[in-house]
Every structure is written in C-alpha cells, then in structure tokens.
Amino acid sequence: MTTKTSSYLTHFRNIGIAAHIDAGKTTTTERILYYTGRTHNIGEVHDGAATMDWMEQERERGITITAAATTAKWTRSGQEYVVNIIDTPGHVDFTIEVERSMRVLDGAVAVFDSSQGVEPQSETVWRQADRYGVPRIAFSNKMDKTGASFELVLNDIRERLGAIPAPIQYPMGQENEFKGIIDIVRQRAYTYTNDLGTDIEEHDVPAEFADKVTEMRAALIEAAAEVDEDLMLKYLEGEEPTIEELIKAIRKGTIEKRIFPVLCGSALKNKGVQLLLDAVVDYLPSPLEVPAIRGHLEDSEETRDYPADPDGKLAALAFKIMADPYVGRLTFVRIYSGTLQSGSYVYNASKGKRERVGRLLKMHANSREDVTELKAGELGAVIGLKDAGTGNTLIGDGDEKVLLESIDVPEPVIKL
C-alpha cells in the first residue's frame, strides 16, 4: 500500500479536537495553531501582549473558529509533519456535524476539564468516535484549576467511557501548584519557565515523583506488551524496552483502539501544547494506517476500496459547505485517493453531475494558500463547485460511478 509517491503520507496527521463545551477546545486549538503557525516563529514572539493580539485578531477574523479544516505544520525530531485540524463542533446540537467530521479525520484528541472529569458531551463524542473507529488520545486540560484532578479524569475514562486509560504523562503538582509535566515514556520532566509556555526546561524527574513514575511506567509497559508481541517477549524475559519500542507499541495499541494514551496540561496557564503535538505525531495514525474508505458501485452490490494513494483513482468527500464573503461558495473536501487538480472536471456521483473545479485552497491559521492540486490524504477547500453538497462523493470524470460511505444529512450553507 505504501508506494514511493505516497510516502509523504507517513508524515500526515488528520485530527479532530473534541470536547464538552468549556473544557478548553478553543484554547487548546488556538495554542496548537499558535505553535504551528507558519508566520509566527516561537522565538520571535516573547511577550504576552503580542500573542494575545494575534489570538484576538484570529478570533475577529474567525478563521480558527470556523475553518472546517486548518492545515498546520509541526516539526518533531527534525522531521516536518502536516497536521490538519478538522473542526468538530462541541455543542450537542451539532451531533450530525460531529458525525460527519468523524468520517474525514483519522484520529482525535479528546479534551477534558480535569476539574470536571468526563462530561456528558464528551461521552457522546467518545461514542461517536467508537462508532467510526477513530483512534484517540485524551488531554486532561485545566490542571491549574481549583479542583483539578488527573485521577478523576482517569477514573471517569474507566467508569463512564468503559475504556482503559494509559496515562503517558503525569502532572507535577495540581491546581495552584501545577508546574509542569512528566513524560512517563521517556522518564523526563518538563517545566514551563515563562507564562507564554514557549520556554520549556527539560530535566530529571524530581525525587518526589520518582516512585510514582516507576510504577506508572511499569503499568504502561505491561499494557503495551499486551498489544505488541515483540514487547511481550522482552517483557517476559524481564528486559526493558527502549523508548522507541515502547512508543511503537503504544502507537499500535492506540491505532487498534486498545490503548487510550492520556496526557495532561493547561492550555491556558502554561499554554504549552508542544508535548500534546508531539503525542499527536507519536501516537495518532497517518492516512496510511487507517482502513481504506469504501465505495459502493451504483446499482450494484459491489464495493471498491480506496487506499490512500495519490496515483490511484480520485475519491473525495465534500464534508462542509461554507459561504465566504470574498470567494463565494467554499466546498471543504477530503481527498482519500487520487489527486484533485484545479481547473479540472470531476463527477459528483451523489448528484449525477459533472462539475468544474475552480481554485483550490489550503486554509492555514492566518492565511489561505492557493494550490494547484490536493493529493490523497489532504484536506482543503474547492472554489467553483456549484452543486456539491455536504456528504457528496467526487470522483474522476468518466470513472465508474461509486458512492463513498457517508452520512447524508441536509444542511444549510453556513455563512462566514
């Protein structure tokens, strides 16, 4: 499945951030966009005012809140990753929209308020993610808040969601005392040294947490061994896995939905979401690691699978329509297979219509980029499609007529 041309996909993460209202989805998303922002070099922005200005501007322009898919970049161990963030509405009224977004993302970050634990809407979204087989990691946010408790979140994941949490981090202090995060896998501690969260100091695990970390790491290795044979062999021999081996096994367990890594932090106080971004890269799947989308041949029982391959036949799904005051109708699409070219003709298999693709856009946190093509695994917006609606399948002009599995629910055009 992994051909030479599609190897770029290894470095793609298409994710959604899901949360109960008020748990901190917006704050977390803004911080992620801040750190991954193309024109905002972390080193250049050191004073709080500049950051807040930037966030306010973003808020006014509404891009971070309303773009159905935002493309960001994150560098991990010298490798650049593309992180596409797909908007997943938190409000319960938007259940259908959440379901629709579940279809186009490959992994999710569930944000919890650590003073509230797992709240009803998080539970709903978790079940939807289960239904769509979406691998996920959990982020226990607001560790600085009065009443914050990492244990509460872990217990709630167990009791309310019926999942077995695998904490891969541990907070150094809680509530007012929250100072930083311990990475259980690496056995390293990270303390934020400024309010912006841009400066992180890495250091040894403080002695007071050493026993706890040893105990948690042993439990993590045990859980990881359950899903990875090589690790199990080592475990039975009493050998320590390397950090890479442990990450690989947790990653496998996460993608198979047998392990749910849990992280912690405060998107507001320390604002550092770098460790969260690292975890997105480390544990959530690339488009090559999720099952291929299935299409149904028209008037037939036959199906076709479309693995992520830019050289394959075009298979794309329109998942959100927005009316933009400047460019008109924007059709957000996910390309599963093949390559969508600007200026080309596509066939809307849902409507039975041939349509011309005008411009193609990638939406970034603070800019829009005109591109000539969108390849398998990518998300972006099409200008020029007149008839495409939410849930419509787009295929190559002249290709056999196939409808992708989707949820067809009528939806009004959202005005920006």
Ligand code: GDP
């Ligand atoms: P959303 O409804 O999930 O998008 O939540 P928001 O991001 O809008 O956050 C809701 C409220 O919680 C806002 O007042 C935020 O300032 C606050 N908040 C978000 N993250 C944190 C955090 O880490 N700690 C604390 N103390 N408050 C937070």
